[in-house]
Amino acid sequence: MKKFICQSTLCLALLSLFCSAIPAKAIVTGNTSSYDITLEEINKVNKLTNINTEETVEVFNHGQEKIYITQDDIDLMAKLVYAESRGEPFEGKVAVASVVLNRLLNPGFPNSIKGVIFQTNAFSCVRDRDIKANPDQSCYDAVYEAINGKDPTNEALYFYNPAIATCSWMKQTQKKDTKSIGNHVFFKC
Numbered sequence: 001m002k003k004f005i006c007q008s009t010l011c012l013a014l015l016s017l018f019c020s021a022i023p024a025k026a027i028v029t030g031n032t033s034s035y036d037i038t039l040e041e042i043n044k045v046n047k048l049t050n051i052n053t054e055e056t057v058e059v060f061n062h063g064q065e066k067i068y069i070t071q072d073d074i075d076l077m078a079k080l081v082y083a084e085s086r087g088e089p090f091e092g093k094v095a096v097a098s099v100v101l102n103r104l105l106n107p108g109f110p111n112s113i114k115g116v117i118f119q120t121n122a123f124s125c126v127r128d129r130d131i132k133a134n135p136d137q138s139c140y141d142a143v144y145e146a147i148n149g150k151d152p153t154n155e156a157l158y159f160y161n162p163a164i165a166t167c168s169w170m171k172q173t174q175k176k177d178t179k180s181i182g183n184h185v186f187f188k189c
Contacts, residue, residue, distance in 0.1 A: 065105055069147065073113040075135075077143045080117050080126075082135035084159075085142075085184070091152050092182035093142035098151040099159055099186065106157060121167075153179055156186035 045068055077097055085096045103109035103116045110116050118126055153159070154177045160170045161183045175187035 067101065067104065067147065069113065074140070074143055074147075076114060076117055076131075077146075078135035078139040079131050079133060080123060081139040081142050083130040083133050084123060085182070088182035088184065090138060090142060092184055093139060094145045094150055095153045095156070095179075095181050095184065095186055096159065097143045097146035098153050099156055101146055102151070102153070102155050102157050109157075152181060153186040155188065157188050159184045159186040161185075 045066070077100055080100065081093050081096050085093045088096075100113060100116050103122075104111070104113060110119055117123060117131070121127070123131075156177065156179065158170070160167070162185060163183060173189055175185070176189065178185055178187040180186075
């Protein structure tokens with residue numbers, strides 16, 4: 001029995017050495033073709049040390065950037081969209097999702113969707129634990145619109161609701177390229 005366990009462990013160890021060089025298939029939404037992308041490339045772009053090979057990674061062309069997104073990322077973005085923009089028009093939901101992606105692509109912010117969303121003091125719904133809410137289908141639809149390149153915010157990095165905002169920085173900061181959608185104001189600094 002010990003010999004079998006040792007052989008099985010050795011086989012698994014050898015298999016894991018070779019699996020990282022096997023190309024992963026990434027499907028581009030709206031496209032019937034796929035790209036051969038190695039796990040090393042996905043790890044490098046996302047600054048990961050090891051990616052779960054059981055997880056599906058989708059590649060989206062967002063402007064001139066490729067974004068690698070997992071289903072967990074999409075679920076988390078939909079939760080954020082629901083918590084931050086329920087009651088807002090659909091365009092406002094797309095705008096909230098767009099802010100997450102704009103931050104992801106900006107070197108001044110974390111380089112993962114989870115990092116952007118959970119960055120300290122970035123979103124009030126995280127602080128208030130509203131992020132745990134269950135999003136509806138319109139939130140998922142808004143996330144996919146944003147991922148596929150629709151950005152009604154003019155590449156905004158921030159948003160707030162002037163009627164209920166409590167953050168003094170948000171109220172006092174100099175804003176550029178502002179756009180109002182529903183009850184939110186989207187802007188850059």
